[in-house]
Amino acid sequence: MKILGAIVRIGASGIPWYVAGMILFAGMDVISKTLVQTLPLAGILWVRYIFYAGFGLILVLKLSGLKGLKSKTPFVQCGRGLAMLFDVALFVLSFRFLQLAEAHSIAAIAPLMVTALAVPMLGERVGPRRWSAVLLGFGGVLIILRPGSDIFQPAAILPLIGTLSFSLYLILTKIVSRHDDLGTTVFYPGVIGLVILSLIAPFQWQSPTLEEWSLLVLASLLAVGAHICVIRGLSLSDASLLQPFNYILLLTAIILGFLVFDHFPDAVTLLGAGVVVISGLYVWRRERSTAKGSEK
Numbered sequence: 700m701k702i703l704g705a706i707v708r709i710g711a712s713g714i715p716w717y718v719a720g721m722i723l724f725a726g727m728d729v730i731s732k733t734l735v736q737t738l739p740l741a742g743i744l745w746v747r748y749i750f751y752a753g754f755g756l757i758l759v760l761k762l763s764g765l766k767g768l769k770s771k772t773p774f775v776q777c778g779r780g781l782a783m784l785f786d787v788a789l790f791v792l793s794f795r796f797l798q799l800a801e802a803h804s805i806a807a808i809a810p811l812m813v814t815a816l817a818v819p820m821l822g823e824r825v826g827p828r829r830w831s832a833v834l835l836g837f838g839g840v841l842i843i844l845r846p847g848s849d850i851f852q853p854a855a856i857l858p859l860i861g862t863l864s865f866s867l868y869l870i871l872t873k874i875v876s877r878h879d880d881l882g883t884t885v886f887y888p889g890v891i892g893l894v895i896l897s898l899i900a901p902f903q904w905q906s907p908t909l910e911e912w913s914l915l916v917l918a919s920l921l922a923v924g925a926h927i928c929v930i931r932g933l934s935l936s937d938a939s940l941l942q943p944f945n946y947i948l949l950l951t952a953i954i955l956g957f958l959v960f961d962h963f964p965d966a967v968t969l970l971g972a973g974v975v976v977i978s979g980l981y982v983w984r985r986e987r988s989t990a991k992g993s994e995k
Contacts, residue, residue, distance in 0.1 A: 717932030717941045723925035725799075725951035729959050730918040732794035738905055740792050743915065744784075744892070745900035750919035752889035754926065759882030770887060771878040775871055779884075780891025782868035787892075789861030796854035799956035800964040803949045804843050804972035805858045810942065810979045811836040812866035814986075820870050829985050832978045839974030842967060881930070942983050946976050 734743050759767040770776045793802045811833045817823040825833075840859065845851050868888075875884055907915060932941055949972065956962040964972070 713932030713935030713941060714944060715932075716928045716935065717944050718947050720925045720928030720932060721944060721947040722951050723921045723928060725803075725948055725955055727918050727921040727925065728794065728799055728803075728952060729955050730914050730921070731791045732799060732960070734911060734914055734918070735791055735795045738907060738911060739900075739903040740788060741896060741900040741903045742905060742907075743791065743918075744788060745896040746915045747787075747919045747922055748889060748893040748896050750923055751926070752886075752893040754923045755882075755886035755889035759886040762882035763880055767880060767882045768886065770875070770883050772875045775875050776879070776883075776887035777891055779868055779871040779875065780888040781895075782864045782871060783888040784892040784895060786861045786865040786868060789857045789864070793854055793857035793861070796852065797858070798960070798962040798964065799952040800949070800962065800972075801843070801855065801968060802858040803952040804964065804968055804975065805840055805855060806862045806865075807946065807949050807972060807975045807979065808836055808840050808859075809862050809866050809869070810945070811975070811982060812863060813869050814982055816866055816870050817873075821873060826985070829982050832981045832985070836975045836978030836982075839971045839978060842971030842974060844971075845967065885926070885930070939983070939987055943980055946979070949976070 731743065790802065790806070814825060814829060815833050818825055844855050844859070872884065953964065
């Protein structure tokens with residue numbers, strides 16, 4: 700009965716929605732890796748951002764009406780939009796050269812980057828134990844990258860810089876969440892990205908085949924579906940509870956990379972990814988403990 704009760708509680712929480720979002724993101728990345736081998740990057744992102752901006756517009760109008768189109772922190776929102784676009788562009792571009800598992804193993808450092816950036820940007824205090832875990836996590840990334848060896852791929856820097864940009868996006872999201880509502884916060888990155896891509900993509904446009912069009916639309920729908928699942932999950936459960944389930948994305952990327960592309964990370968990459976994940980989970984546990992202690 701206890702097990703059944705636990706299953707019921709999980710089903711009623713945001714965990715299933717959040718996990719579904721991570722799986723959909725991994726599926727989107729599989730399609731992105733396929734498309735980026737033959738199509739220009741800007742064109743792929745342009746189609747995706749048309750759908751994403753449309754979704755953001757519908758959401759903000761539903762939640763806040765026309766007033767939601769105006770932000771109280773427009774410059775920070777624009778910065779979020781640029782950071783997100785930079786992250787997505789570098790990450791998708793990395794798929795042209797790297798395995799899905801390699802890119803996502805590096806991206807798993809994001810929670811640790813957020814912890815480090817939160818000190819100067821948000822004024823948060825981080826104790827020596829969490830700093831040690833952050834440094835250990837960066838050591839895990841070095842294991843994956845293997846700089847100075849014959850195996851090192853310069854393209855591996857792409858997801859690393861992209862993850863730094865994504866971490867900055869998350870920090871800026873924390874800032875704007877104090878002033879703007881959810882609809883406005885979702886709306887701005889989509890519009891900013893769409894405007895910028897509309898200035899670039901037409902000059903690099905390559906007409907997709909019917910199959911490529913199908914994949915472009917499917918990837919865009921998966922992206923929208925993933926955002927819906929993540930938003931629904933966050934509405935049902937605290938973000939701190941859901942954070943460990945971000946690593947479902949890495950696990951799914953490894954599985955899909957093997958099934959679709961016959962790629963499987965080597966032992967050193969798996970070791971580095973394990974170090975990053977363990978470090979991230981430790982930081983999450985410490986943050987949860989600190990938060991509970993401050994509530995007492």
